[in-house]
Amino acid sequence: MSRIIRPRLEPGQSIDATDLNTRFTDYSQSGAIDEANHAAGSVDLPQIRTENVITIDSLRVKLGTGVYDHSVFETVPSATSSPSALYEVGGGSTRLVFGAGWTIGTGDILRVYWDTSAEPIVSGRPYAAPVSDAGLVVIDDKAGGQFDLNDCLACWVLHLEMDVTSAGLTNWVPVPGQGNYQSGTPAFENTSNMAAQSIVPAWLEYSAQGNAVNGGTDDRTLKALQWGGVSGAYWLNPTGSTTIYGLRIVAHGIYHAGFAASSNRLNLIASVGAAAQKLNLTCGQLTAIHQRIG
């Protein structure tokens, strides 16, 4: 309708059918109501409820096949060669399946959250010298010699993958901004490509309590990391419309911090990989929400 600009009837004006009809049809233009017809506060929640103004879709699934009390858990093996195999958490039964697909437009945002409980297992010190790319740092031993300590910057990676090909869910790729650690020698990803991952420390050791003096230490303590919570988040506002048919979490390791070619990165350290190094996972949740940006 927009604005109705209609002068009033003046005495002396002929009583004209056309004029009267025109006045009344001012009010009957279908689909023409716009902002010029709305007073302040005229659109409230009842007017927009159920209209997908904010949330378009949402879905949640239990992530992993384990049990909360750790009585049942999955085990992710460590990689002994490069690149690491990608272990799907839940083995294929706990993924988000979107059926005919969610189309995330440029005015939309996809928010994904996941969590689980993880227990990294390590046996002994497989990262000790002569292995040199798994966090070896050399500390003064307070007697003029040197002591081998680890920086513990090693981790397992859980990252988010999607299928944009079909509802058959056979073609998984990492979400935009995330890498899949399958290329390079050894396999690596730059930190600029870690938008959708969470990390779990692979082991823990530290200078023994009260031991370090003036920057030197000669004793260490190893600590089993036990079960701990892990969570991750990701959001995507795509630059082009994207249809996603499913999401899953994959776990792999063990990686260690490094730097090369102007980038910080996580490198695969297959030399510490063995049956004794593994990651146990119980269960958690994987949730996705498809919303509008504005």
Place this chain on the structure above:
Amino acid sequence: MKYWTNHQARTNQTTEADQLNAELRSSQSAITTLDRTQTPAQAYNNTNMVTNAVRQVWASGGQPAGLQGPLWGSGTTRGEQGNARATAANTLGTQFRAVTYQGYNGGWRTAFTQLLVGFKGGHLHIEWAGLAAIFPAFQQTNNNNYPPNEKRMRLRISVAGVVMVERLGTSKSMDSFRIFGSGLYPQGDLNVEYEWRFTPAGQDDAITDDSTNRHLMQAHVFGSKVLAIARYR
């Protein structure tokens, strides 16, 4: 708003222009200022509402267009804190170039600033999710034993200079974090600062690698993405 009868045209009454004008005027006034009792329920959606009428989202990332994803910043340092970044000469190749005690002596550092342009006033929810790395070895040294010198990556989000949420932060050597907060804020372009603060060195900490004399990495924040959601109604 609604109106009631101003003039009822009845048989044998004079065809007074003024009377019909009164009725038309009320009707026209009502159609110009529809109120919430007149606008139909469940009839308004994104096709007929202006953008950001109900909510507004600012997310980091999408920069540049070829490199999608929500990490903040651009280039090879996407998602990282850049406040403390050691140099090639000072870093072990098997560690991140990041926070060293030679380059950081404490205090809050702003890793990323986000300007929420066009915030209309209302409820604001902010999330910061990322990854943190911490060198855990020297927390219980000879002179920092009871109490220890806990190495923690403290995180906080400040909106318009005022802290919205602050967390003691993660202390695992490699961990993911997600800090979020919310509050009510007045209209205006709000400046959001994402800050970190790491535990300063203890007096007995080793800060160099004894064999190479390179500076030891102490902490890093990377893989960071931020999301701000305003809800206006």
Place this chain on the structure above:
Amino acid sequence: MQGITQQFRELGAVVEFLPQPADSFGELQNVTVDPRTFGWSTRVGYEKYRPNPANKFEPFHTLGPIDSLFVYEQLSSGKRYTILFESAGTLYLFHEVGGVGEKYALQTGRTIPAPGEAASQYTAIADAVLVTNGRDTPVVIRPWPLPGTTHMAGALKLGVTRPLGFSAQAPSPDLLGVQTISSVATAAPASADNVTGDSVTLWWPAEAGAISDPGSYGLGFADGTAEAKGQQFRYRVSYLMENGSESPLSDEVSVQWEILKNSAGFRYCVGMRLPIGPDGVVARRIYRTQNVDVDSPTYSDTDCYLIDTVRNNTEDLWFDAARSTAVGSLAPSDLASVPMPSPRAGTAAVYQDCLFLDGGPSDPHTLYFSTPGLPDQFGGADFIRLSAPGGAVVRLFAHYRVLIVLRENGVDVVSGDFISGFSATTVTSQVACRSPHTVDQVPGLGVVFLAQDGVYALQGGFDGGSEMQVLRLSEPIKRTLRRLTPDCAARAVGRYSPMDRAFHCYIPVDGNDRPNLGLVFHTEKEGWSTRTGFPVGSLDRMHNGQLVFGHNTGVQAGADSESGLFILSQRRAMGGRIEGDAYVENGPPTSILKTAWLDLGDAQIQKRVQYATLWTMTTGSVDVDAYAYKDFQRVGIASRSYLAQPPDSANLPVYDSAIIGTDEWEDTQLVPLRIAVAQQSCAWFALEVSTTDDLLFVGWEVEYRMPPTSTIAGKRG
């Protein structure tokens, strides 16, 4: 035969109720009062604010309706003024210094008012303008000094706009630890336990002879010979604005250290990182307690005292060396300043040096007021709750000795002062002002505004036994006022113009959503006339008393449409239009003067009007066309044209035919123009003059005969 003459020596104004007083008018359109004769002059019109036709409508040629307008007089005598206006959610500053005519966007993304909603209101405070609209954060515009023209567009916003008040308390300072000097006397003194980074050792000798000003600086104890001594100090920080307003104090943070046993000779200073304040902050204040450690004699004195003022908003590393005996005044209480209590204020006014704000849409019955002289500082207990039945606050207006609070269903006044307290009193509970932009002071009438049922004047006061009265001025024009679009009353605008000594009020009528009819109250006549065709969307007054208005439609009517700022002046034109590629002025407005319906004594008796004489000033060789009406009929009988020249002497010289060197400058003369009326008998008689020329009427008279004929009886039913 000589007829009966009725003279109207002094012309009244419009009266619409029937029967009308004899000297009044049924219709007065597009006229103004001539100050010399008190007659009605047709010299009205409007022109562009930038009169040069070469400018066309620039820089406003892209703007739609101008929703609100304010002329901010920054210096006396009109030396410097700034025009602020808002259109389509952007607040602009019109910059014309040096002959430049450009608009600069100060703030975008402001809420565009809905059709029935009032636009932004402007309040002058100190050296700035506060803009409030009930939706967005109140913003303070300080339009001077402006950067040079070459940097204007980019740097304009810096320092020119800022939000009002402090949105939150200042953040706490980030205290560094204090590391004391060891008591062990060895070559390399061992450090004390548990020291990490974020600590400093800022020592100052306590003993004489070591350094100049010994003992002058440093906090806490200097002597731990017998036993260790502890010190704990707590700090708070606040921000200061240029006008002296202080922010709410930050939370307390504390630092503590111990002088070790067997150590002596040094006091220590505390280091900290100060928070940096938002735009508008020029200094930080630091407050501190005395030593509140249990070892200290002042351990129970937990009050904070002023230590220092850092006179910038840049430095962040600061240290405190003030001895406990050297602290300053007590810190202000937590109630002295709170975060801005009304982030969506719709209206504001300065009264008794305090800035008053309404609570906004979520708190419409509360008024908040600032500390006197400090418009950005609001105390925690400084508010007034108004009684609920009066409705939401529409406009605050300081007048005489009170603050008038115009509410949706009543009028309250606030009186008192900050020291003894403010209180609110209800003046009336039935006057519903819905048009905040029509409020203005009119000499002789008090505060005039448009309410739901007419235009009112608030007169008088409460002091010295006087009474505050509410007077309805619009009784004579009720019929026209009924045409007001009821839900769009908030868009009406009004302002008193000293130039024509009249109160102008432009209202939306006939279902329109923006003002399209003007009502002018002439103070000399104490009566009304109307204005049609003036596209006033927003209105304000220039320093010289002329009214400036913003167009109510702009380019919403199409590209190249009339848009921007205009002046109600004596220009005999109704703005202009773009034709081809040039600006062409429109013609003058049509002025209509139609006298009251006269019953000439008794409406039952049929009269024969023979002559009507118009007393006019000789405004030139322009046509005076008069129409005689009888018995409320719509069509009048035209007379021949008359010239507004002396009927029985030579014509006065007129422009375009006066001869330079021969003709002389003239003064207009009052002459009678005797118009013959050729109509049959009538019970009621009226005369109308309609013109687009310059005419000035001082009075009129009618000559009639009254044969003994009465009106016949009514029709059979």
